[in-house]
Amino acid sequence: MSSPTRRVALKVVGGTLGAGAFAYAARPFVQWASALSVDEVLRRHYKELTPDEMSQILRQLEADTKARYGADVHIEDLPPQEGVSFGYALNLSVCIGCRKCAEACHVENNHDRRTNNSYIRVLEMDQGSFDMERGQVDYDHAVPAPGKYYMPVQCHQCDNAPCVKVCPVEATWKEPDGVVVVDYNWCIGCRYCEAACPYHARRFNWQAPEIPADQINPDQGYLSNRIRPKGVVEKCTFCLHRTRRGQLPACLEACPTGARVFGNLLDPDSEIRWVLEHKRVYVLKEELGTRPRFFYFFDV
Amino acid sequence: MRVLALSFLALLAACGTDQPGRLRPPPGPPTGATTIHVPDRLTSIPTGEVDALGRPQRAPCVGCHSLRRPARLPSSVDELDEFHQGLRFVHGGVSCASCHVVGDQDVLHRADGTIIPMVDVLQLCAQCHGPQYRDYLHGAHGGMNGAWDLSSGDRVRNNCVDCHDPHQPAFQPSVPVLPPRDRGVLQGRGAR
Amino acid sequence: MSDHSPDPVDAIDLPRSPTPLPGHHITYLRFLGRGLRLAFTGSWRFYAWMSVLTAIGLVGLNAWGQQLLHGMQVTAMTDHVSWGLYIANFTFGVGLAAGAVMMVIPAYLYDDHDMHDVVIIGEILAVSAIVVCLGFVIVDMGRPDRLWHILPGIGRFHWPVSMLAWDVLVLNGYLLLNLHIVGYLIYMRYLGRRPARRFYLPFVFLSIVWAISIHTVTAFLYQGLGGRPFWNSALLAPRFIVTAFISGPAFVIVLLEVVRRYGGLRFGDGPIVTLSRVMRITVLLNLFMLGSELFTALYAGGAHATSVKYLFFGAHGKHALVPYIWTAVALNVASGVILLSSRSRTSRRWLLAACGCAFVGVYLEKGMGLIIPGFVPSTLHEVVEYTPTLTEWKISAGVWALGLLVLTVALKIGLAVWTGRMRDASTPAPQVAPVDDDAAAEPA
Numbered sequence: 001m002s003s004p005t006r007r008v009a010l011k012v013v014g015g016t017l018g019a020g021a022f023a024y025a026a027r028p029f030v031q032w033a034s035a036l037s038v039d040e041v042l043r044r045h046y047k048e049l050t051p052d053e054m055s056q057i058l059r060q061l062e063a064d065t066k067a068r069y070g071a072d073v074h075i076e077d078l079p080p081q082e083g084v085s086f087g088y089a090l091n092l093s094v095c096i097g098c099r100k101c102a103e104a105c106h107v108e109n110n111h112d113r114r115t116n117n118s119y120i121r122v123l124e125m126d127q128g129s130f131d132m133e134r135g136q137v138d139y140d141h142a143v144p145a146p147g148k149y150y151m152p153v154q155c156h157q158c159d160n161a162p163c164v165k166v167c168p169v170e171a172t173w174k175e176p177d178g179v180v181v182v183d184y185n186w187c188i189g190c191r192y193c194e195a196a197c198p199y200h201a202r203r204f205n206w207q208a209p210e211i212p213a214d215q216i217n218p219d220q221g222y223l224s225n226r227i228r229p230k231g232v233v234e235k236c237t238f239c240l241h242r243t244r245r246g247q248l249p250a251c252l253e254a255c256p257t258g259a260r261v262f263g264n265l266l267d268p269d270s271e272i273r274w275v276l277e278h279k280r281v282y283v284l285k286e287e288l289g290t291r292p293r294f295f296y297f298f299d300v
Numbered sequence: 301m302r303v304l305a306l307s308f309l310a311l312l313a314a315c316g317t318d319q320p321g322r323l324r325p326p327p328g329p330p331t332g333a334t335t336i337h338v339p340d341r342l343t344s345i346p347t348g349e350v351d352a353l354g355r356p357q358r359a360p361c362v363g364c365h366s367l368r369r370p371a372r373l374p375s376s377v378d379e380l381d382e383f384h385q386g387l388r389f390v391h392g393g394v395s396c397a398s399c400h401v402v403g404d405q406d407v408l409h410r411a412d413g414t415i416i417p418m419v420d421v422l423q424l425c426a427q428c429h430g431p432q433y434r435d436y437l438h439g440a441h442g443g444m445n446g447a448w449d450l451s452s453g454d455r456v457r458n459n460c461v462d463c464h465d466p467h468q469p470a471f472q473p474s475v476p477v478l479p480p481r482d483r484g485v486l487q488g489r490g491a492r
Numbered sequence: 493m494s495d496h497s498p499d500p501v502d503a504i505d506l507p508r509s510p511t512p513l514p515g516h517h518i519t520y521l522r523f524l525g526r527g528l529r530l531a532f533t534g535s536w537r538f539y540a541w542m543s544v545l546t547a548i549g550l551v552g553l554n555a556w557g558q559q560l561l562h563g564m565q566v567t568a569m570t571d572h573v574s575w576g577l578y579i580a581n582f583t584f585g586v587g588l589a590a591g592a593v594m595m596v597i598p599a600y601l602y603d604d605h606d607m608h609d610v611v612i613i614g615e616i617l618a619v620s621a622i623v624v625c626l627g628f629v630i631v632d633m634g635r636p637d638r639l640w641h642i643l644p645g646i647g648r649f650h651w652p653v654s655m656l657a658w659d660v661l662v663l664n665g666y667l668l669l670n671l672h673i674v675g676y677l678i679y680m681r682y683l684g685r686r687p688a689r690r691f692y693l694p695f696v697f698l699s700i701v702w703a704i705s706i707h708t709v710t711a712f713l714y715q716g717l718g719g720r721p722f723w724n725s726a727l728l729a730p731r732f733i734v735t736a737f738i739s740g741p742a743f744v745i746v747l748l749e750v751v752r753r754y755g756g757l758r759f760g761d762g763p764i765v766t767l768s769r770v771m772r773i774t775v776l777l778n779l780f781m782l783g784s785e786l787f788t789a790l791y792a793g794g795a796h797a798t799s800v801k802y803l804f805f806g807a808h809g810k811h812a813l814v815p816y817i818w819t820a821v822a823l824n825v826a827s828g829v830i831l832l833s834s835r836s837r838t839s840r841r842w843l844l845a846a847c848g849c850a851f852v853g854v855y856l857e858k859g860m861g862l863i864i865p866g867f868v869p870s871t872l873h874e875v876v877e878y879t880p881t882l883t884e885w886k887i888s889a890g891v892w893a894l895g896l897l898v899l900t901v902a903l904k905i906g907l908a909v910w911t912g913r914m915r916d917a918s919t920p921a922p923q924v925a926p927v928d929d930d931a932a933a934e935p936a
Contacts (some may be wrong), residue, residue: 014539018546028557033637041637047318047647083326084449091440098470103478116481119874132873133795138480153872162719168526168656169641176323186648188641189564191632192656194574198719203571204634206483207563225348230563231634246452248444256463257471258443259738262477265329270448272692279440288718295479299431299441484570484876 045170046183046223057185064132065227077222078244080177086238086293087178087265088249089281090152093299094257095121097143097150104254105154108239109225110217112209119236120154120251121200130171154251154255155201155236156292157182161182163193163202163235172233177244178293179237180263187232194233199292205230219242227283238262265293330450336457337445338419345383359383365405373397390468392428399424399466425460519798519916523682527905528913532546534904537754542900545893553891555883556631564634566883572592572876573867575632577884580859581891582628584739586710587732587858589621589666591740593703598766600696606762611809612910613751614744615674616902622667624895631887654849655713662706670700674906682909684919707732714866722799722866732858737774739854741767742827742847747842755907768843775828775850782857795873799865802875810868812877816863822854 039060051056063084065073082187090179111117123135127147135151144150157180164172164180171187174180192201208230221241226232239249243262252260263272275281279297344358351357364382373396374380377389398406407415408424416423426433435441442463449455460466530847534542559566595614598604630636641647641659651657680687692858718724745767751757771836789800803806806889827850835842869875872926880888 014543021547021550024706026557027556028554029560030557032557032560036637045641047321050319079322079324081326089418089440094441096474097433097476098474099476099478103895106478112480115483115702118478118480121480122476123872131795133798133869135873137874138481141475143476144473145469162717166654166656166717168650168654168660169638170650173667176321186638186641187635188638189390190629190632190656191574192654192713194571194712195866196717196719198871200571200870200874203482205563206567206569222701233634244324244450246447246449248446248448252443253445255443257820258441258458259461260443261440263439263448267327274438275440278438284720290718299435482571483565484572 031187038258041183042187045186047173054222061226065216069211069216069227071218073216073218073220073226075220075222075226076241078241080174080175080179080244083264083266085265086157086243087176087263087276087295088157088238088293089261089272089275089295089297090278091257091261091279091299092149092151092296095150095152095259096257097124097139097145097148098256100254100256101152101251101260103238104250107215108217108242108250109221109236109254110209110211110227112205112207113211113215117203117209118199119203120152122150122152124148125151151296153199153201153284155238156199156290156294157236157238158290158292159207160289160291162196162198162288162290166192166196168192172235175223175240177240179240180235181237181240182233182235183223184226184228185230186233188229189231189233191233198288200288202233204233327449328451332447332450332452332454332459334450334455336422336463337459339459339462341461342418342421347383361405368405369400373400373402373465388468390470391466421466422460425466498750509817519683520679530905530908530914531901534586538904542897545897545900548893549890549897552887555886555890559883559887560636561804566881568878568881568884570878572870572874573864573878575867576878577630577860577880577888578632580863581888582625582632582862583710583732583892584855584859585621585625585628585895586663586707587736587739587854588743589618589625589663590703590707590733591736591738592621592744593619593700594741594765594767594770595744596696596700596703600693601700604762604766605765606760609679610748610751610763612677612759612906613672613747613903615670615677615699616739616899616906617744617747618670618699619667619674619902620895622663622670622721623898624891625663626667627891627894628888631891655709656718658709659706659713662698662702666699666702666706669695670704673699674902678906678909682914682919683916703732707736714862717866719871720866721796723862725785725827727781727785731778731785734774734777734781735854735858737753737770738778738850739858740826741771742775742851742854745771745847746844746851749840751903752909755903756911756913759906764843768831768846771827771846771850772831775831778854779824779828781914782824798869798873802862802868803865807869810874811859812875812879813864813868816856819855820853820861822850824857827853853930908919 032075043057044053054077058077061075062073064072065075070191079215099120099122102120102122105111106116109119121137123132123137124143124145125132125135125148127149139145149168157174157178159174159178161174161180164174167173168188168190169188172180172182172193174220189204191204194204205228209227216227217225217271219241221244224239224241226235239247239251241247249260249262252262259263261271261275263270265276267273275297276295280300281297283292283295340358343362344360347357347359349357375395377387380387397405398411401407401409401415406418408418408421409415410424411427422433422436432441436457442460443458444455445458446455464471562845567576581787592614593612595607599607599611630639633639642657644651644661649657649660651661673692676692677687708729711732714720714723715725715728729817745764747766748759748767752759786800789797798807802810803813805811806814830836830842830846830849833842836846837843864878868877905914
């Protein structure tokens, strides 16, 4: 059929073409791989880092932020406090759905500016109905609208957190003070936690966040609001870079109706304890057994 | 097989090289101060004008009322003049005289006639809004800024009139901020 | 293709007389080398087939590179629909891998000798399908550079709590099991020795249990999520197994026909009859289970039925999946009708048509039809739809092409050994003369 020489020649041509095609096809892959640093790829899990290694990583992250975003930031890794267990309550009787909390979160936590990302999603609900099926999140009329009430939803920091259970690499866990955190340097981006969360509390970085340097909040935490890398999952941490220093979360301070109450569940004199003991309190989707630390209550 | 199983167990044992967990000491006794914010509207009023930098100008109450002491309180908002023109009043069945004292812009009076300074307006509101006052005292109404842990810093409580217009206390409709614009919404197949 | 050029490997002049056996690893290396050569030589049809697969694979590789470079914004996935085409394909692939065991069960548990002749094909299919699954998991990861985090003992393996950790374990275990079985049996045949039962039989029986486990674990991945009512059903795992025993046999029947035609393997009709009997049951069982799910959701109604309503009829004015699912239902019903009619027993063409319908039907139903409605509506009942982007299609095609490459090469080597065309120099020529087809294994 074909002479040996022709066959060899065809093979050589085919092989060369193939190699060329392979080199071309692999180009973006190589480009991606060459941008990775060995240090970064081999970095160990948060819980395995010695304090020295951690401070080195923090300085590195600060330098990276400067190089990439042009902002001088300070990143800390503040451990939890003994005798502190955070709880959060939200008064549905007074919330007006203005989304100021979502905005404060957006600013505080260095969210991507293009997508208006925020860890808080506010549902406009029908008065007299508890069916989220009839809720709406992208309302744009003046609020509060007649016949509506508003239910902001954010991470409930569940004590029996489905997201923590499903993570195959322990990249997300519950801290001693009750906050569920993500090690952005360990997450593999499988998004199983996003599928598992019943509260739509988790967000994935579909691209690297875009924030102008002058809008970056320089006060950052390793486990909370430092600018996240692309390809990992993030979530509300009750602003732990603030709350672990004794400060209130940003969403609470921004609320114009005082609907939010935050504090230490282990302190019997705390505001949050008073609410839990004296108000009509419920948790969202209690039937799922997630045991949230985020409570809704009504004025009575 | 046994070698396999053993090496697997050895691998599992290699996990858990965690550093000891770090915990900071618990919060100490409250040392921080809790103050109630005094909003500008208790001591001044917007003039509707702006200064050279575009900031709204406010006129202190005392600026006019030290010279001009009305002999009686108006019976309706229509009688108001100057900076008070256009004031909207929707607040149950109360009238101006229910709270204000004729001839003294710096004080208010309670139902029993006790005079209280204007900045203590909370006491005045508390007379009628008992449940809200109770909740406020327990930090469950009104909101705050600063520290949840008073051993680490101070706290500023919002004043009643920070959030509520005393003459029209119900929240007025406003346009919500930060509409969701995440993927899915951006793609034009957005959320309902 | 009329010229009878001998198999290129066989053309190598090797001494036929018994020679002192070189060291074992030398023999093994030579076996690998010959296998590798075989993988790169063949008829023009083989070259064309491999070139097409390689080209698709490269398109996929390029698209994956783009996805890594620019982030997963190049996909249509969102925080609402956080898994899409990749995980849909992954789920289907696990079913295919598990379904291949439908050849192993009759061959080893019921001593079906006809099936025993071709069982190696099922095992090779299992290996290739697992390669596809692992490929889809990797392209779905936001950070594949951190893949080592999921390695037991090296990273932080959240086992036994995370179902995904279980999945990593069972999928790779299944891969290793089948690689061992296939590799051992083929190598022994190459050497012309009787395989020692203790070296493969325990693994064969383990692989049967394991096959069920891979698909059960994959179902548990979804059905364990309380926040997703569409998946949170005890029927999911049984349905997965049943659909696996549709897609697996359907693919194998087609594959057997291809192998019969191009692979030079002679076998009776037994295997195909057995497999079509299996399908005759599983296709109906699947339709029954589907009906049961539909009844449960729709009769009671309420918010938990929204996903089902969305899937089948559309909800809140969105109905992207309606054509998918009705096509799937139509194909599944069609395959059931064909399989029940006597034509499927008398006509190979009708049987293949039934297999095609069943395969595509299950692919649609268990892929996009299962994964996407789990996310629609979202947990806060937002309805965000999902339609894969071109990049996702390219990457998915690339992963499938990779799987088919593995399947082709493994079949080519495996069948060459099985039919005696490739054997160790010291191995006596097989009793059955090798078939006269120069085109070696070439499923197309």
